[in-house]
Structure formats: C-alpha cells, structure tokens
Amino acid sequence: MKARYDKGYIICLPLINNSYGAGLITRIDKPIILGCFINKRFDNIPEISLVEEFLRNKKNIVLIKKFGSLGLDKGEWKILGKYSNWKEEEWPLSPFIKTDVISNKKYLEYYDDRLKHIKENELEPNDENIYPQDGLAGYKFLEKKLNQLLSRGLQI
Numbered sequence: 001m002k003a004r005y006d007k008g009y010i011i012c013l014p015l016i017n018n019s020y021g022a023g024l025i026t027r028i029d030k031p032i033i034l035g036c037f038i039n040k041r042f043d044n045i046p047e048i049s050l051v052e053e054f055l056r057n058k059k060n061i062v063l064i065k066k067f068g069s070l071g072l073d074k075g076e077w078k079i080l081g082k083y084s085n086w087k088e089e090e091w092p093l094s095p096f097i098k099t100d101v102i103s104n105k106k107y108l109e110y111y112d113d114r115l116k117h118i119k120e121n122e123l124e125p126n127d128e129n130i131y132p133q134d135g136l137a138g139y140k141f142l143e144k145k146l147n148q149l150l151s152r153g154l155q156i
Helices: 048-055 139-151
Strands: 009-014 020-029 032-038 061-068 078-082 096-099 106-111 117-122
Touching: 009 048, 009 139, 020 048, 020 139, 032 048, 048 078, 061 139
Parallel strands: none
Antiparallel strands: 009 020, 009 078, 020 032, 032 061, 096 106, 106 117
C-alpha cells in the first residue's frame, strides 16, 4: 500500500548510526517531491511537535532538494503527519542553480508550484551561495547528503 502524503506533511528519514533526519514536503507532483530538511539529527523517530519547533525558524533549513517518492512509497521513510502551521504561501518556491557541464556557466532555474520548469536566467556571480542546487535526487542519495551535512556540524 502506498503512503498518503501531500504538501505540508512532515517526513522522517533514516540516517547512519540508527539516527534520523526530518523535513517538510513543500511541493509535490508525484513522483517528484520538493522537501526542506532541518539541521537536526534525532536519536529516535521524533515527535511531530519537535520537528514543527525547528520548522518555525527557516534558518533551521539545511537542505532544499527535489527527490523521488520511492523512500516514502516503500515505507522506508516515515510520515509524521501534517504540519499544524502549514501555509503554502509561507514556503515560497526558490529558484535553483544549474551548472551547464559543457560551458560551466551557471543559471537560475525557475519552476512553478507543480515543479514544472518555467524559465532560466544566467546567474549573477554574487548569487552563487544564495540558492539551492537544481537536480533530482534519489531517496538514498538524499539520505547520504543530509547525513553528510549534519556530520559537518551544520546541525543545532
């Protein structure tokens, strides 16, 4: 049976050493999901209220990434429930940085709320560290990436 989830749902994913990360689904066009993941590693699957505390401050977001739904659909990732404070307008969709592999030029990629590409503009040099990287991650890659970020001390 496939899991039921939508925008505004809080999810929990396994990390190494029997620890867990958590995030918020902010956009979805199944099987593609956009999530915002917090900078906190948990020893156990956290209570939804604890994750909500971290989500109230956007500075706690350490990773914004598009990813496939397989981890949720297979039940390897847990759905904690709907964010009680969910308001889509408070989670605007940021542009993403794409690097052309041939020219090495960087572009800002814009998407609509259904994660469909709208346009791109060349990136200004000073904007490189402002926006998340574009691309679609598999669920196992995302687990490793979040674990890597949290291991670098980017957690609170």
